[in-house]
Amino acid sequence: MKKQFLTILLILFCGNALKAQKTDAGNIQSKTQGFTKYNGYFNFYWDEKTGKVFLEITDLNKEFLYVNSLPSGVGSNDLGLDRGQIGNSRIVKFIKIGPKVLLIEPNYNYRAISNNADERKSVEEAFAQSAIYGFTAVATDGDKTLIDITSFLLRDSHKIADRLAGDNQGSYSADEGRSAIYLPNTKSFPDNSEFEAIVTLAGKGKGSEINSVTPDANAVTVRMHHSFIKLPDDKYKTRKFDPRAGYFNVDYMDYATPIDEPITKRLLVRHRLEKKDPAAAMSEPVKPIIYYVDSGAPEPVRSALIEGAAWWNQAFEAAGYKNAFQVKLLPEGADPMDIRYNIIQWIHRSTRGWSYGASITDPRTGEIIKGQVSLGSLRDRQDFLIAEGLVQPYEDGKPTSDKMLKLAIERLRQLSAHEVGHTLGLQHNFTASVKDRASVMDYPPPTVSLNADGTIDLSKAYKQSIGDYDKRAILYGYQDFPTGTNEDAALKGIVTETIKQGFQFISDDDARSPGSAHPYAHLWDSGTNAADELNRLMVLRKHVLENFSAKAIRQDAPMATMEEVLVPMYLIHRYQIEAASKVLGGLYYTFALKNDGQVITKFITPAEQWKAFDALMGTLKPDALAMPEKLIAMIPPRATGYPRTRETFKSRTGLTFDPLAAAESAAGTTLSFMLQPQRAARLIEYNARDNSQPGFLPVLNKLIAQTWKAPQATGYKGELQRLVNNLTLKQLLTLAANTNAAENVRSIALLQVDELKTYLSLASKTAKGSVKANYMFGLAQIKMFEGSPDKFQPAAPVAMPDGSPIGADDDLVY
Known part of the structure; x- marks a missing residue:
């Protein structure tokens, strides 16, 4: 009886299971x-x-x-x-x-x-x-x-x-x-x-x-x-990361690593690329890297983007590939979000902004699956604006020059190549400018010069090819080695030869950090010597300002819009100021590996640092900050419908154009870089280790001697000098009150403030008028600081109008 009961239960269970299985079999179809x-x-x-x-x-x-x-x-x-x-x-x-x-x-x-x-x-x-x-x-x-x-x-x-x-x-x-x-x-x-x-x-x-x-x-x-x-197959061969090669990397900790080897593994980020014949000096690829340009980009922009991106084939040819890198127009009906397409897209925003290159990457290996470049559509208009200020093309009754359009298109080619470079795995290299613009991965200002007849030469504004450094970088990342090659040794040989040829890679952090110290790592700079280039730019700038006129704006444009074109001309030296400031209290260094033969660190000579100091002080002189009277008189208050923007100068005079506020923005920038807390700390440290180095106190002494203690000018230039005096004191007081600054920096700043207080107390007794007012205001500022140094916050200088493309995102690569 018991066995019969169990048999019945088993039959019922199996029947229900079969019924359930039969029901489930049609579930998805019926659903x-x-x-x-x-x-x-x-x-x-x-x-x-x-x-x-x-x-x-x-x-x-x-x-x-x-x-x-x-x-x-x-x-x-x-x-x-x-x-x-x-x-x-x-x-x-x-x-x-x-x-x-x-x-x-x-x-x-x-x-x-x-x-x-x-x-x-x-x-x-x-x-x-x-x-x-x-x-x-x-x-x-x-x-x-x-x-x-x-x-x-x-x-x-x-x-x-x-x-x-x-x-x-x-x-x-x-x-x-x-x-x-x-x-x-x-x-x-x-x-x-x-x-x-x-x-x-x-x-x-x-x-x-x-x-x-x-x-x-x-x-x-x-x-x-x-x-x-779908994840890539396992046939991709990873490549060893080298900090000297200029690539991005993925890293992970491998706990199966023997104890005598590093546990953190670092791999290069790059596309998969293989030669059909790795043993051949030149071979077609198994599968080329193809980038597609957004068909929404108008002409002549579209052609410029295609041409600039296609420069990278020069680098792949130098690495032994034939037709390995190709650029095409996105096919009609293709979806730019489709993973199969590497995309160069033209994007619109309300204001000009950064362009950037991003990638979809396999986190396991560093293999780039898709590259995606986003290029801001207002960037070319900014270059066109800069060219308008330089060329002054709008003369009554004469055809307009095509130099502005040519410069803008040349920049677009370079920009396209730059952002594609990021999607090939390359980081910025901000030292390239010191070696004949050796890389498109640098940020290039237009290289502009003054002809003997007083005209502006734009013929060499932007380099129109891939750089020699870029070819060496692609060789490291994409060289396909014949079977039996010791890849580690071969890669080491590539980097060694790159260094031997005089190329150097320095990363973003070394250029962008507020306390940057490397004398070659700068954004938007030119030339082999930062101080020399700043001095050259100041000569060019003076010429442009002295000849600035209504020819900079189109017929029927409100005269007030001259200011939009004036801004990048008046501030044409803004990035070179930052470059020159890094020489002062700077340190030359490399990403040296043990026994690779590179200079690891090296002090910058005192002569070079003082030359940079003098160049920076040249930007603070009243003659440098002043605008010609005829220029000031041509700029009225803003016309209705044309309000001030972040691209125009701020004003402390209400609706009217304010040349003193423009000067304040320029001078405040120079002084903020010169008296940057980390730079000051380095000046003290380096002088302590080598007393021939400038030191922070001597720098401050010369700064005060050329500002507060210099003979006081009169008129417009006198107001500019007093403006610089006030900014200098405010920067010193800010530094002395900065609890994040090193205490030796704060102590020297305090000493200089105290000595300046003594000087102003004596000088104010015999001074008159605006000069006396300037001295008394300085003393009042010092008194406010002394009363409550922990709460002292002097008014910030007027900010410069936006210079670099607007907006930022730390997750993106610009």
């Missing part, structure tokens, strides 16, 4: 009845009635690359949310536990490259993973699982709300009721599946930036894209 199916890397279904997307998962636990991006942006440089911006690239996988399906991101920062499964498991379990999202299975068919991914696609995947809140633009969150799947860009291909959604960030917009670029700042509607990408 998706009437839906539109998209076949590809991931099959998915579109339900027109509900507006939902359902994803079919066939390979649970199989890793793939997930990338979110922003195909339609906000349009503000300051907010940094541009069309085509690539977000995070993450390796992920779906796992299923009961009805729950989780999208898991493994932790590839910590690995064990080992054949021992237990060793690998011990590292995986030691560090946290991240569950990106959770789903519930809505149907299953054997090993297939169907999930509804609509809410995943409609969320704020690009973290726009966080960005806007961080920039004090308002409080936002994704509003699913005002969001929907964007079907035209939702599609599937053999190696990638693409999803896009219109997402509305709803909230309260309070910032000026978000209000300036949206119809309704309470509803910021953009499009967000999601790419599910």
Whole structure:
């Protein structure tokens, strides 16, 4: 009886199991009845009635690359949310536990490259993973699982709300009721599946930036894209990172590393490129690297972008490749967000901003899967504006020169090459300018000179080819070595020869940091010697200002708009000021490896430092800061409809043009660089180690002697001198009050302030008029500081109008 009962139970159990299996077998088909199916890397279904997307998962636990991006942006440089911006690239996988399906991101920062499964498991379990999202299975068919991914696609995947809140633009969150799947860009291909959604960030917009670029700042509607990408195969060969080679890198800790070897592994970031015949000196590639230019770029811009990007083929030819790097126009109907296309796109914003190059990269190996260049459409207009100021082309009754357009197009070619270089794996190299503009990975100002007849020569404004340094860099990153080659030795030989040829790589941090010290690492500078170039620019600048006229603006333009063209002319030396300041208290150094023969560190000679000091002081002289009277008289208050902008000078005189405020912005910049706290600390340290070095106190003594203690001029130039005096004292007091500055720096600043106080107390007794007022104001400032040094905050100098492209994002490469 008992056996019969068990038999009946077994029959019932098996019958129910078979029934369940039979029911499940048609689940996905029945669930998706009437839906539109998209076949590809991931099959998915579109339900027109509900507006939902359902994803079919066939390979649970199989890793793939997930990338979110922003195909339609906000349009503000300051907010940094541009069309085509690539977000995070993450390796992920779906796992299923009961009805729950989780999208898991493994932790590839910590690995064990080992054949021992237990060793690998011990590292995986030691560090946290991240569950990106959770789903519930809505149907299953054997090993297939169907999930509804609509809410995943409609969320704020690009973290726009966080960005806007961080920039004090308002409080936002994704509003699913005002969001929907964007079907035209939702599609599937053999190696990638693409999803896009219109997402509305709803909230309260309070910032000026978000209000300036949206119809309704309470509803910021953009499009967000999601790419599910098949990971590359395991045939890609990684390449060793070398800090001297100029490339980006990926790194991770490998806990399977023998104890006598470094645990952190660093790999080069680069595209996959192989010769058909590695043994041949010149060979076609197995598969070329192809970049596609956005067809939305107008002519002649489009051709310039194609031509400039194509320069890189010169570097690949030098590395032994034939037709390895190609540039084409994006085919009609192609989706620029498709992973198969390396893209050069032309993006529009409300103001001029940075261009940048970004990549989708395999985090495991450093292999670049897709390069994406974003070029701001207003950059060429700024170069055109600079050329207008230099050429002064608008003469009544005469045809307008084409020199402005030529200069703008030349710059676009260079810019296209520069940003593509980032997507090939290359960092900036801001030392290239000292060796005949050896790299497009530097930031180049136009190289402009003065002809003997007084005309401006723009013929060598921008270099129109790839640089020799760039060829050496591509050789390191992409050289395909014949079988049997010792790659480590070969790569070391390439770098050694690059150094031998006089090329040097210095990184972004060494150029951009406020306390930068390297005498060659500068943005937007020219020439082999920073001080000499500053002096040359000041001569050129004086000539331009003395001859500046209404020929700088178009017929029927308001005379007030002369100021827009004047700004980059008056401040044409602004970046060279920063370059020259780094020589003062600077240090020459390299990214030397042990025994590679390079100079590791070297003091800059005292003579060079004092030459830089003199050049900087030359920018503070009244003669340098003054504008010609005839020029000032030509600029009226702003015409209605033409308000002041961040691109024009600030004014302390109300509606009228203020030449003193313009001078204040220039002089304040020079002094802020000269009295930068870290620079001051180096001057003290280097003098202590070598008493021939200038030292901070002697620098301050000469500064005060050439400002406060110099003979006082009269009139307009006297006001300029007193302006510089006040700025000098304020910088000293700010430095003395700066609790983040080294105490030896603050003490010397205090000593100089005290000595200046004594001088002003005596000099004010016999001084008269404006000079006496200047001395008394200085004493009052010192008294305020002495009364409460920890709270003393002198008024900041008038800021310069924006110079570099507007806006910044630390995650991008400009």
